[in-house]
Each structure stands twice: as structure tokens, then as C-alpha cells.
Amino acid sequence: MAEGGTTLEYTPTWVVALVCSVIVIISLAVERFLHYIGKVLKKNNQKPLFEALQKIKEELMLLGFISLLLTVFQGMIAKICISEELASKWLPCDKKAHKAATKSTAHFESFFSSFTSHHGAGRRLLAESSASSDYCAGKGKVPLLSITALHHLHIFIFVLAVVHVTFCALTILFGGAKIRKWKQWEDSASKEEHNLATGNPFSSTKYIQVQDHDFIKNRFQGLGKSYVLMGWLHSFFKQFYGSVTKSDYTTLRLGFIMTHCRGNPKFNFHKYLMRTLEADFKKVVGISWYLWLFVVIFLLINIDGWHTYFWIAFFPFILLLAVGTKLEHIISQLAHEVAEKHIAIEGDLVVQPSDDHFWFNRPRIVLILIHIILFQNSFELAFFFWIWVQYGFDSCIMGRVRFIIPRLVIGCFIQFICSYSTLPLYVIVTQMGSSFKKAIFDEHIQDGLVGWARMAKKKNTNKNAADGSSKVGHKEEYPSVIQLQKLSNK
Structure with a gap:
């Protein structure tokens, strides 16, 4: 059993199943919602907006990959030790002022801390942070980045991406x-x-x-x-x-x-x-x-x-x-x-x-x-x-x-x-x-131009391979104005 926390070996199965169910349901709901939006955009022939939706999915996948990296390597990062002198430079806050005002705590943070403490999550985070500090303290150093700081950085990256996508929309x-x-x-x-x-x-x-x-x-x-x-x-x-x-x-x-x-x-x-x-x-x-x-x-x-x-x-x-x-x-x-x-x-x-x-x-x-x-x-x-x-x-x-x-x-x-x-x-x-x-050009005209370009390239390649000439039939490879007008009237 890990110090200050309970592993899955001693966690009730109904708790594990309940938490996993909630996470899966939320994930599937978001995925189906995005899929539904994509179907609506396709039905309305809004290809650019559909591509923008795909871009949002890519950003979410990137966030998921960043989250995975931070989670997997958080133990290794916390055990990278640096000197106290180096760790005391370029700080966002003055340590002396911080010690004088330790009672200043975030309202939401205290709420989540009290909530998660019943499940051992808060104690586990503090225990891991303490373990990494003890590991570096034995060497007379401090951790490069504590588990707590890594967790907060993790949240910030997620908040930044979500806010950016929302504000752009x-x-x-x-x-x-x-x-x-x-x-x-x-x-x-x-x-x-x-x-x-x-x-x-x-x-x-x-x-x-x-x-x-x-x-x-x-x-x-x-x-x-x-x-x-x-x-x-x-x-x-x-x-x-x-x-x-x-x-x-x-x-x-x-x-x-x-x-x-x-x-x-x-x-x-x-x-x-x-x-x-x-x-x-x-x-x-x-x-x-x-x-x-x-x-x-x-x-x-x-x-x-x-x-x-x-x-x-x-x-x-x-x-x-x-x-x-x-x-x-x-x-x-x-x-x-x-x-x-x-x-x-x-x-x-x-x-x-x-x-x-x-x-x-x-x-x-x-x-x-x-x-x-x-x-x-x-x-x-x-x-x-x-x-x-x-x-x-x-x-x-x-x-x-x-x-x-x-x-x-x-x-x-x-x-x-x-x-x-x-x-x-x-x-x-x-x-x-x-x-x-x-x-x-309308979407179907753009697709037609791309198709003509591919056909022209393929025909030119075949002709070059046959007789070594790249100047044959160029005028017949590309769409005429009349053909474009026919496409636009469809």
C-alpha cells in the first residue's frame, strides 16, 4: 500500500466502476456531440466548418496526448533534482511574503481538496509530492517540479486550449x-x-x-x-x-x-x-x-x-x-x-x-x-x-x-x-x-478541378512514359469555361 493513499487493490470495486462509468459516459457524450455537429455541417454542405471541427478534434487529441505524457512521466520529472539556489531564482511570488500569508487559499481549491480527501486522492497527491521532496532532500536538493505544480500546469494547458477554441468560435x-x-x-x-x-x-x-x-x-x-x-x-x-x-x-x-x-x-x-x-x-x-x-x-x-x-x-x-x-x-x-x-x-x-x-x-x-x-x-x-x-x-x-x-x-x-x-x-x-x-468556387467545382488536375497529371505521366513527350494534349486536360458553368448549374 502506498504511503498516505489507497491503491486499487484496496479500493471498492463499485467506486472504480462508478468513476470509470462517469468518465466514459462524459467522453462518449462529447464524442457523439461532435460527431452530430459534423453530420449537420456535411448535410448543409459546409465543408470549411466541417474541416474546422476536425481541427478542433485534433487539438483535443493533442491535449489528451499532453495529458498522457504528464501523467506517465510525472514521477520521473518530480525526481529530477536541482539545487536550492537555482530553484529560488525567477519566482512568480516572493517566498517571504508567501510564508507571511499562508492562510490565503483558493475557495475552489479548498472545496475540491475537502471533496477529494474522502477518496484519498488529495492525500495521495500530497504523499507523492512529499516522497519526491524527500528523495531530493536526501541529496541536499529540491525537485525540479513537484507533483502538485505539475498537476496545476496540466490544468492550465487544458484551460488555455478550451478558452482559445471557445473565444475563436x-x-x-x-x-x-x-x-x-x-x-x-x-x-x-x-x-x-x-x-x-x-x-x-x-x-x-x-x-x-x-x-x-x-x-x-x-x-x-x-x-x-x-x-x-x-x-x-x-x-x-x-x-x-x-x-x-x-x-x-x-x-x-x-x-x-x-x-x-x-x-x-x-x-x-x-x-x-x-x-x-x-x-x-x-x-x-x-x-x-x-x-x-x-x-x-x-x-x-x-x-x-x-x-x-x-x-x-x-x-x-x-x-x-x-x-x-x-x-x-x-x-x-x-x-x-x-x-x-x-x-x-x-x-x-x-x-x-x-x-x-x-x-x-x-x-x-x-x-x-x-x-x-x-x-x-x-x-x-x-x-x-x-x-x-x-x-x-x-x-x-x-x-x-x-x-x-x-x-x-x-x-x-x-x-x-x-x-x-x-x-x-x-x-x-x-x-x-x-x-x-x-x-x-463552389465545393463541387473545387472537387471537379482537383479531379481534373489528377487526371491531367496521370495522363501526362502515361504519355511521357510512352513517347517521352510532355506537350501532348495539354489543352484537353483542363476544364473549359463551359464545363465549369455546367458544374455550377448542377
Whole structure:
């Protein structure tokens, strides 16, 4: 029998069976719930969201593997000994202050401790921690990481992943709700194009002054020679109110269609934006390796007196404002280019999409930055709630109240602005790049293109093996416009 705890040899079978049943039932319920959601998404032909669900399952499996590693190797980790001098450096809390306030205990922690003590779990955890301490004490050292600290770290990693996935889902949900409101602008633009009497549905014979166009007046007129400075200042404040107006939407929509879909004037731009949002959700909801690296760095610099988590809260905050300002400024640049080139135009105003407006000519960078913003904000809030539950509000790790309140306010602000302003801005402005995304095609057209590409590769391989020529029949390998139109009508 282990010291201070009861093994399975002397545990009632009904207790073991009951605990296992509860764990299995909860696990199966979660698995069936995710499976049901997947079936619904497949039935509704929402492949991007289904892939995002698969990504969430991968994250849960990774968490399970991390949990398994921590559980299996906790004894070995606890028996790695280091010197007391090394263990007293870079502490999150001052040991002297901790000894003076040992009675400060977490409410939830004391509750769970009293509950688990009846089953021997609490005593077993303390006994194992004591055993590892005695093992290192015999060598005149201390454990690298105690069983208790390893257990708390285990819980934090789980809380962080769950909070990140939840907050990303809420952001996409609220952002998508705002983008759906643009549907009326799409219907209005399509109706106006349909009612045009001329053969070209995108223009009319009416001439208008560029400066009188709503898109130009809202973004450029009145800035004068101070456009460089005032343009950025205007973009900064514009992200907080009316970030995308009807004139913005219709003008950017027309510019996209005239650049990438000139032969399809009835292209549903709003439906394309929703498919793009769903496809990007799969990338945002995951936790990439560099995000885990950020976690390690932030845990490293959480040193007493540094107030690290207060200053870190400003990182996603500043990054969010920079991204929102940049996206708004790209729309202003498009308006500025048209105003410089034309005095009057015939018909509707058409902007020219280009990658030159984006950082390093890569619109994709914006999505990476939004991914970092959401994760950092999730990290801040997850760390706060974990400390509150695990150690209590008065814990030294929590920090002072004057540092806690700004962190919470900033976290809520980031979540709100990112959902209702930055994300919708990203979805529409990143379409102003030089190329379009594969979401421009419906799912069955994408599958058809992939199939054609595979067939072309296979035929070319066979022909190369037969006569050594790779230039035969290339025009017949790929789908024609007529074939794509047939697919789209299915």
C-alpha cells in the first residue's frame, strides 16, 4: 500500500466502476456531440466548418496526448533534482511574503481538496509530492517540479486550449452575424445591375464627378494635402464606427468582380465572403507551434515584481488597433487612387485590387496577425480565470487589483472589436489583393478541378512514359469555361 493513499487493490470495486462509468459516459457524450455537429455541417454542405471541427478534434487529441505524457512521466520529472539556489531564482511570488500569508487559499481549491480527501486522492497527491521532496532532500536538493505544480500546469494547458477554441468560435460567430447583415447590400447591388438598360450590367451612360461619389467623400474628400497624416488618423478612428459602409461594400464588390469575375456579372460576392470566413476559421481555431512558443516565453518571464501579464495585455491590444487601422487605410488608398486618376467617370466607380496595399505584398499576413491576437487574448483571460480558481483572487500570481481590472477591460475590448470590426474588415478588404481564394468556387467545382488536375497529371505521366513527350494534349486536360458553368448549374 502506498504511503498516505489507497491503491486499487484496496479500493471498492463499485467506486472504480462508478468513476470509470462517469468518465466514459462524459467522453462518449462529447464524442457523439461532435460527431452530430459534423453530420449537420456535411448535410448543409459546409465543408470549411466541417474541416474546422476536425481541427478542433485534433487539438483535443493533442491535449489528451499532453495529458498522457504528464501523467506517465510525472514521477520521473518530480525526481529530477536541482539545487536550492537555482530553484529560488525567477519566482512568480516572493517566498517571504508567501510564508507571511499562508492562510490565503483558493475557495475552489479548498472545496475540491475537502471533496477529494474522502477518496484519498488529495492525500495521495500530497504523499507523492512529499516522497519526491524527500528523495531530493536526501541529496541536499529540491525537485525540479513537484507533483502538485505539475498537476496545476496540466490544468492550465487544458484551460488555455478550451478558452482559445471557445473565444475563436464566438469571434467567428459574431463576426459572421455582422457580415450576414451585408446580404441586403448584395441584393440591392444585384437588383440595380439587373435594372440597367444597357448591355453592360456594370455601367451606365451617366457621368458623375468622382468627388461626389459616396465612396470618395467618406474616405478622401476634405483631407487635402495632409492626406498622409490625416488619412491614417481617419482610418484609426473609422474602425470603431461604421467600419464598412454600403458604399464601401458595393465599390469593393464591383472592383473584385471586374477584376476576377468579369465574365460572371451575377457573381454572389456575399456568399463568397461567407465561404472565405468559414475556410479561414479552420486556420484561426488551431494552436500553431509558434503560439505554444509564446506560452512558454510568457511563463518564463512571469517573475515577481515584473507585472508581466499586465504589460502583455497591451501586445494584442496594440496589434489589433494596428491591423484595423491598416485595413481601413487600404480602403482609403483605393479611394485615393481613383480620385487621383479621374475627375469624372462614366457609370459606377471601379477600384483596382492589388497586393501592393498590404504588408510585404501579402494579404495572408493579416490572418496570421488576427490568429495571434485571438490567442494572446485567450491566454490572458484563461490565465486570469485559472489563477482565480486554482489559487484564489488574493494570490500573489494574480497581481494587484489596479493591474487586474485594466487587463480584464482590455480583454473584453479586444474580443468585441475583433468580432464586430476587425474580422469583417479582414474578410472584405483581403479580397482586394491581386488574386482570389479557392472559395470563389463552389465545393463541387473545387472537387471537379482537383479531379481534373489528377487526371491531367496521370495522363501526362502515361504519355511521357510512352513517347517521352510532355506537350501532348495539354489543352484537353483542363476544364473549359463551359464545363465549369455546367458544374455550377448542377
